[in-house]
Each structure stands twice: as structure tokens, then as C-alpha cells.
Amino acid sequence: xxxxxxxxxxxxxxxxxxxxxxxxxxxxxxxxxxxxxxxxxxxxxxxxxxxxxxxxxxxxxxxxxxxxxxxxxxxxxxxxxxxxxxxxxxxxxxxxxxxxxxxxxxxxxxxxxxxxxxxxxxxxxxxxxxxxxxxxxxxxxxxxxxxxxxxxxxxxxxxxxxxxxxxxxxxxxxxxxxxxxxxxxxxxxxxxxxxxxxxxxxxxxxxxxxxxxxxxxxxxxxxxxxxxxxxxxxxxxxxxxxxxxxxxxxxxxxxxxxxxxxxxxxxxxxxxxxxxxxxxxxxxxxxxxxxxxxxxxxxxxxxxxxxxxxxxxxxxxxxxxxxxxxxxxxxxxxxxxxxxxxxxxxxxxxxxxxxxxxxxxxxxxxxxxxxxxxxxxxxxxxxxxxxxxxxxxxxxxxxxx
Amino acid sequence: xxxxxxxxxxxxxxxxxxxxxxxxxxxxxxxxxxxxxxxxxxxxxxxxxxxxxxxxxxxxxxxxxxxxxxxxxxxxxxxxxxxxxxxxxxxxxxxxxxxxxxxxxxxxxxxxxxxxxxxxxxxxxxxxxxxxxxxxxxxxxxxxxxxxxxxxxxxxxxxxxxxxxxxxxxxxxxxxxxxxxxxxxxxxxxxxxxxxxxxxxxxxxxxxxxxxxxxxxxxxxxxx
Numbered sequence: 001x002x003x004x005x006x007x008x009x010x011x012x013x014x015x016x017x018x019x020x021x022x023x024x025x026x027x028x029x030x031x032x033x034x035x036x037x038x039x040x041x042x043x044x045x046x047x048x049x050x051x052x053x054x055x056x057x058x059x060x061x062x063x064x065x066x067x068x069x070x071x072x073x074x075x076x077x078x079x080x081x082x083x084x085x086x087x088x089x090x091x092x093x094x095x096x097x098x099x100x101x102x103x104x105x106x107x108x109x110x111x112x113x114x115x116x117x118x119x120x121x122x123x124x125x126x127x128x129x130x131x132x133x134x135x136x137x138x139x140x141x142x143x144x145x146x147x148x149x150x151x152x153x154x155x156x157x158x159x160x161x162x163x164x165x166x167x168x169x170x171x172x173x174x175x176x177x178x179x180x181x182x183x184x185x186x187x188x189x190x191x192x193x194x195x196x197x198x199x200x201x202x203x204x205x206x207x208x209x210x211x212x213x214x215x216x217x218x219x220x221x222x223x224x225x226x227x228x229x230x231x232x233x234x235x236x237x238x239x240x241x242x243x244x245x246x247x248x249x250x251x252x253x254x255x256x257x258x259x260x261x262x263x264x265x266x267x268x269x270x271x272x273x274x275x276x277x278x279x280x281x282x283x284x285x286x287x288x289x290x291x292x293x294x295x296x297x298x299x300x301x302x303x304x305x306x307x308x309x310x311x312x313x314x315x316x317x318x319x320x321x322x323x324x325x326x327x328x329x330x331x332x333x334x335x336x337x338x339x340x341x342x343x344x345x346x347x348x349x350x351x352x353x354x355x356x357x358x359x360x361x362x363x364x365x366x367x368x369x370x371x372x373x374x375x376x377x378x379x380x381x382x383x384x385x386x387x388x389x390x391x392x393x394x395x396x397x398x399x400x401x
Numbered sequence: 402x403x404x405x406x407x408x409x410x411x412x413x414x415x416x417x418x419x420x421x422x423x424x425x426x427x428x429x430x431x432x433x434x435x436x437x438x439x440x441x442x443x444x445x446x447x448x449x450x451x452x453x454x455x456x457x458x459x460x461x462x463x464x465x466x467x468x469x470x471x472x473x474x475x476x477x478x479x480x481x482x483x484x485x486x487x488x489x490x491x492x493x494x495x496x497x498x499x500x501x502x503x504x505x506x507x508x509x510x511x512x513x514x515x516x517x518x519x520x521x522x523x524x525x526x527x528x529x530x531x532x533x534x535x536x537x538x539x540x541x542x543x544x545x546x547x548x549x550x551x552x553x554x555x556x557x558x559x560x561x562x563x564x565x566x567x568x569x570x571x572x573x574x575x576x577x578x579x580x581x582x583x584x585x586x587x588x589x590x591x592x593x594x595x596x597x598x599x600x601x602x603x604x605x606x607x608x609x610x611x612x613x614x615x616x617x618x619x620x621x622x623x624x625x
Contacts, residue, residue: 003511006504013499313495316456317557318484318512321476394483395457398491399447 026339028292033343035285043278045360085224102130105225126216142190157186300385312397332382340374408462437611488558492570548579
């Protein structure tokens with residue numbers, strides 16, 4: 001206890017004397033720890049964000065798409081070939097399945113949406129009233145379209161908040177206004193709440209417009225659907241539901257011409273991709289930790305030669321080799337942990353700032369890891385200089401001027 | 402207490418030229434002696450001092466400390482002896498600048514593996530008072546005078562209750578008045594506490610404090 005106090009006190013007093021040098025030496029570790037913790041925080045935030053996005057889809061959803069998605073956990077695009085198109089017969093057959101609670105056919109139309117003042121490129125998703133529930137949409141202003149609108153083929157449209165703002169300035173101003181798409185006039189009946197997203201390859205629903213699928217047949221005379229969004233009855237398992245859907249569709253199509261996607265599948269695929277990406281980034285950032293460690297080693301070699309006389313004195317009054325070794329290892333470790341703490345502190349600040357516009361958070365594991373790694377670096381890179389100090393012959397050290 | 406038997410110290414320069422620092426030294430130091438080792442620079446007195454202080458080992462010969470030949474001692478054993486048996490006093494005081502007076506005096510006690518029969522801090526504070534350093538306990542070495550620093554160094558040597566105090570030019574960095582004070586202090590430690598004192602010097606008037614003077618020249622003792 002007393003012993004450690006003496007060693008730490010001597011080291012800390014040294015650092016106080018050479019504040020600039022101490023800070024510069026710790027800088028490498030500081031930057032390394034900052035980079036690693038910050039990247040981990042961003043990675044965790046991103047993962048959380050994606051999970052939240054998928055959570056909005058709900059647990060009991062399945063999408064049926066044409067073409068084959070190669071299974072196996074990873075995220076592959078549907079094969080461009082072998083594309084069938086679903087139609088109303090499929091919709092009616094699937095609707096009859098007892099496992100399916102809600103179903104929405106979906107097809108889309110790229111268009112230029114025009115308000116009185118502005119025009120903006122956008123996409124209209126044509127779907128049934130069930131679409132909003134299945135995809136976890138919330139209304140901000142007005143209402144979603146309903147069964148009646150579907151039956152009446154009403155020319156109504158629900159806007160995402162971004163497109164609403166682009167066309168009308170504000171969300172409030174958009175309600176009850178007219179939007180023209182390919183010379184068809186729609187009345188804006190609602191604006192959704194922001195779903196966020198769009199930045200990572202997923203659909204940017206905030207910039208989409210939504211309209212009854214029956215109305216959409218104006219643009220789609222063949223009455224084809226590009227996919228189905230399904231919410232199934234919770235009392236059935238995913239595999240039961242998938243089996244039922246498959247059985248029904250196999251009556252018309254062969255096995256390779258359609259696929260079923262669960263959000264959970266995509267989620268795990270996306271998570272694994274970001275997990276790997278994050279690991280690679282952290283590994284690159286770790287290089288700066290290595291560089292920082294070398295910086296510490298360098299300065300410790302300088303310290304050892306500066307303190308040769310002191311080492312001699314300590315040896316003369318009874319310090320063993322081991323005592324000198326411990327002294328210098330503790331010194332380099334303190335230096336490294338000091339940098340680690342500063343880096344952690346900066347990463348903490350950085351995370352607070354980042355949180356304003358991007359999800360990020362520091363977890364306990366990365367804190368422990370950062371401090372553990374920086375102390376390990378102090379020890380590892382301190383060993384060589386400390387060994388040099390300990391191996392000095394007492395008589396050589398004491399003679400040193 | 403200490404015996405040198407046919408001790409040689411030979412340095413090899415560039416692995417070729419041999420330089421004989423000490424030539425066949427035979428020497429005995431008895432308990433309670435006050436010895437001055439005098440000689441010009443380069444005479445080998447520093448080498449002798451380093452051997453006495455167990456900082457170095459002889460090339461040939463035996464050094465017996467209380468009957469034990471230390472030539473084959475390992476680092477731990479030698480360190481323990483330096484810690485418990487010898488107290489060093491240096492020309493440049495050699496206090497650790499970032500430790501206070503009290504901490505400097507206590508420094509040997511943190512390295513010891515001997516079970517101390519006293520409370521080191523209490524003893525250090527007592528010594529500080531007794532040797533006129535009261536009030537300087539928490540000062541740093543650069544804030545006190547040279548004479549005071551040398552006294553701190555002597556207290557650092559005393560804290561482990563050594564049998565031998567080894568002083569290497571203890572007055573070399575002090576003015577003559579302070580030098581005399583330090584020499585008188587060493588003398589009284591020898592006379593009142595019975596501690597064996599060896600002073601290495603090149604000044605005759607300092608050497609005169611010794612009850613026995615060993616003259617050394619060209620690596621050999623010329624007069625005991």
C-alpha cells in the first residue's frame with residue numbers, strides 16, 4: 001500500500017513537472033481510445049436505430065415478393081429473372097387464408113408530383129388501408145385512407161412529411177390540397193409521422209406518397225401487384241404461416257418464382273453486415289492505439305535515461321531490480337490510462353453532440369474495454385523501457401551524471 | 402565486520418585494454434570504527450567505496466560482510482544488504498526531487514523486506530526533529546539549503562538503523578562551515594550511536610576526522 005503510494009506519487013509529480021510532455025505522450029492513446037469508443041458508440045447507435053425501424057414493422061409481418069431471394073441469412077437482391085407478377089386472384093386467395101389477419105397488395109409509380117407552386121419527383125405507393133397498420137405508420141395530420149376509399153377508388157393521397165413540406169412548405173399547409181401526378185388530381189387527406197430512415201438503403205417513406213391500390217389501377221391497367229404485405233394471426237407460428245402461403249401460391253406458380261421475407265430475417269442480415277463493418281472500423285482505429293503505445297514506449301526510454309542517477313540512488317538504498325521494473329511500468333501505465341480517460345471523456349462529449357442528429361451511445365463494455373486496453377498498452381509498452389531501467393548496473397547508474 | 406581478501410577490480414575497456422582500478426586489496430573494518438579513505442581522483446577510492454557499498458562486485462577476491470562472502474549473492478540478497486546494512490551519503494545529496502523531506506527519509510523503508518520493529522513514519526519525524534530539520538518535513542529538496550539536504554540524506558541513511566554509514570565526499574558540495582557541521586554530525590553518530598562510518602574524500606582536513614586513515618593510490622592501499 002505504502003509502496004504503491006510512493007511509486008504513484010513519484011510518477012504523478014513527474015507528470016506535473018512535464019505537463020506538456022505528459023499530455024503529448026498521452027495524445028496517441030487519447031486519440032486511439034476516442035476513435036475506438038466513438039466508432040463503437042456510432043455502431044451501437046446505428047444498430048439500435050435499425051432495430052427500432054424494424055420494430056415499427058411489428059413482429060407478425062411477412063412480405064411476399066416475386067422472384068427468388070437466396071436464403072441463408074445474408075441479404076441478397078431478388079433475382080432479376082423469373083419475375084412473375086401477382087394479381088387480384090392471388091390477393092383473393094391469400095385473403096381467404098385463416099392465418100392471415102391483414103393483407104395489402106402493393107405496387108408503385110414513379111412520378112412527378114405537382115402542387116400549385118412546386119413539383120417534385122416522388123413515388124406513389126398504391127396499397128390497401130391495411131398497409132399503414134402492417135408497416136407501423138402513424139398519422140400526423142388528417143387521416144389514412146380506408147376501406148371506403150378503396151371501394152370508391154377515391155383519388156385521395158396520404159403524404160410522407162418530407163414530400164409534404166417540399167410541395168407545400170409545411171405539413172399543416174398540405175392537408176386538403178391538390179396533388180397532381182401524371183395529370184391525375186389527388187386530394188391530400190393525411191400526412192404521416194416521420195419514419196426516419198431512408199439514409200441506409202431502405203425506403204425513405206417520408207418522401208413517399210400513398211394512395212388506394214384500386215385508384216392506382218389508372219396507372220396499372222393490368223392490375224398487377226409487385227408484392228404483398230401481410231400481417232398474420234399471432235396464434236400461428238411464422239413457419240405455419242409461410243407454409244400456408246406457399247401452399248396457396250404453389251397452385252399457380254412454381255417454387256422459384258416467389259419468396260417470403262420476414263423483417264426479422266432482414267434485421268439479422270443487416271445487423272450482421274453492420275457488425276462486421278463496425279469491427280473493421282474499430283480495428284482500423286485500434287492502429288492509433290498501437291501508435292500511441294509506441295509513443296509511450298519512446299518517451300519512457302527517454303525517462304529512463306533522464307532518471308539513471310535516480311535509479312542508481314534507489315538501488316543504493318535497497319531497491320531491487322523488480323522494484324525499479326514495477327516503478328517504470330506503473331509510470332507508463334498511469335500515462336496510458338490518463339490518455340485513456342481523456343479519450344473516453346472526449347468520446348463521451350462527442351457522443352452527446354452526435355446524439356443531436358444521429359443515434360449513438362456508449363455502453364459499459366466499451367468503457368471497460370477502452371480503459372482495459374489502455375492500461376494493457378501502458379504495461380506492454382512500458383516493459384521494455386522498465387526492463388532497461390531495472391537492468392542498469394547500480395554502480396553505472398550512480399556514477400551517471 | 403567487513404573484510405576484503407585479495408580484492409581486485411579490473412575494468413576492460415573495449416574488451417582489450419585492461420585497467421586495474423584496485424590491486425590486491427586486503428582490508429578489515431571493525432565495528433565502531435571511523436575510517437577516512439583518502440586519495441587523489443583516479444586512485445581507486447571510488448571503486449573501493451562502490452565495493453564497500455555493495456553496488457559492485459570485485460573481479461577477483463572475497464568480500465566478507467559479517468562473515469558471509471557476498472561475491473556470489475544475487476540481486477535480491479545484495480539489495481537487502483544495501484537496504485539494511487549500509488546507509489549511503491553522497492556528495493550531491495541525491496535526494497529524489499519529487500518527494501518531500503519526510504518521504505525521502507522514508508524511501509528505504511518502502512523497499513525493505515525486513516520486519517521493522519518501529520513505526521517508520523514516527524521514527525522519521527523524531528529524527529527530523531532531533532537533527533534540526535523540524536518544520537521542513539513536507540518541503541521539497543529544492544526548497545531547502547545544501548546543508549539541510551545533506552542532513553536529510555544522512556537521515557535517509559539512518560532510518561534503517563544501518564551498521565555502516567558510507568559517505569562519499571559528503572562535504573564536497575558544501576561550504577566549509579556547513580561541511581564541518583556535517584562531519585561533526587557523522588562523528589557524533591559514530592561516537593554516540595556506535596555506527597561504523599567510512600568517509601571517502603580527497604581533502605586532508607576532512608580525512609582528519611577519521612580515527613584511522615586509509616591512503617589509496619593507483620589502486621593500492623599505501624598506508625593503513
